[in-house]
Amino acid sequence: MEKEFNKIIFFGAGNIAQAIMLGLLEAKTSSTKLLAINKNPMHDVFLRKHAIKKIFPKDLGKLNHPNNILLLAVKPKDINIAVDQLRFSGYEGTVCSLAAGVSLRKISQLLGSDSVVRAMPTTASAFGLGTTGIYSDKARGQKTKLIKKLFDKIGVTLILKKEKDMHDFTAVVGSGQAFLMQLLKEYERGLASLADQKKNKAIIKNLLRSLFLQFEMYGFEKAIKKIASKKGTTEAGLVTLHKLGGNKMLNETFKATKIRSQEIENEFK
Ligand SMILES: NC(=O)c1ccc[n+]([C@@H]2O[C@H](COP(=O)([O-])OP(=O)(O)OC[C@H]3O[C@@H](n4cnc5c(N)ncnc54)[C@H](OP(=O)(O)O)[C@@H]3O)[C@@H](O)[C@H]2O)c1
Incomplete structure (x- = not known):
């Protein structure tokens, strides 16, 4: 039988740690299993509220x-x-680094241990809708399985074959959601002159829900075709979007993110 984790210790209790904690609590993990080391007193309120021991x-x-x-x-x-x-604490258990761009080799070297796994979760883990990329040099090892089990509780996990895939994963999955939201802010702005704030919110919520259903039913390509009728308004807009390089722009954004991830790796070599 596969192992179940005992305690999860968060070293740092900021944005991503809190998202994971919320997701685990939502998935019925007892707060007694969660512990946090936290130097910023601002986060103490969160820990107290959720009965997570500091x-x-x-x-x-x-x-x-x-x-x-x-x-x-x-x-x-x-x-x-x-x-x-x-290292000086005497902790010898499994360590999973969430730090973007910092290589497994670097963490293992600093720690003087090869029990390290890397994971790149997303903040949507807070709602059980995270996507986590996991990389370990022992992909089938017990430690990797234990960590996969943890992140499976709060979303979808992907075991990456090569460590350098972590750069693409960080750019497309980790940061990508922020780029899409940045674009959706334009949609929100376009709506602002047509309806009041409350209505706008309802419309945007419907859009997001319907995107999910349309994707599930047709996939993006077919869903776009259903909206864009021949010589219609959407088709005209799409022509301009392609002319302006909408897709290219997003690809270039991913590239810039990936380059930054690679730079961090070099800075922390
Ligand atoms: N945010 C994301 O969506 C996301 C997703 C995947 C991975 N990551 C990775 O996760 C890591 C954390 O990101 P984050 O956004 O959660 O950052 P964050 O909000 O700044 O949280 C990190 C927390 O750790 C605290 N800290 C730093 N050194 C400490 C120490 N020695 N002992 C105890 N606490 C310490 C910081 O305290 P201070 O506030 O006093 O500095 C801060 O509160 C980064 O390496 C990032 O690449 C982030």
Whole structure:
């Protein structure tokens, strides 16, 4: 039988850590299984509200259960200090780094351990709708399976074959949702002159729900064809969208994100 995780320790309790905590609580994980190390007092309110125990690096040495998972959820610039604290704590359990761009080799080197797995979750994990890319040099190992099991609870997981795929995953899946929302703000602006705020919200909610259903029923290509009748308004708009390079623009945005992810990897080599 596959192992179930025991405790999940969050090292850093900011945006992504809180999204994962919310998703796990929503998935009926007991708050007693969640622990957090958190240097920013602003996040204490969140931890108290959800009955998540705050601990300190010195407590980690007592948390060496083989099925404990520590999620390293600090910004790349804070990795060195956090990993130093982790190394000196005596913690020997599984470590899963969420830091964008920081390689497995780098974390393992700093930590002096090869029990590290990388994961790139999304903030939609908070609603159980996350997508998490996982990379480990032991893709079939017990630790990878344990971490996959954790993220399966809060969305869809994808085990990446090569570590460099993490750059594409970060650009398309991790950051991509923000780019789509940025574009949808234009839709929101277009609506603003037509209806009041309350109506606008209802219309946008319907749009988002219907996108899901249309995708499910037809896929994007066919759904677009159904909307764009020959010589009609949508077709005219699409011609301009293509002329202006709408798709190319999004591809270039992904490329720029991927390059930044690669740069971070080089900065933290
Ligand atoms: N946000 C996302 O959607 C997302 C998705 C996937 C992966 N990630 C990755 O996850 C990591 C965290 O991102 P985030 O957006 O959650 O950042 P964040 O909101 O800044 O959260 C990180 C938290 O860790 C705290 N921290 C830093 N060093 C610490 C230490 N030594 N001990 C205890 N706490 C410490 C920070 O404290 P201060 O506030 O005092 O600095 C901050 O509150 C990044 O590496 C990022 O690449 C983020």
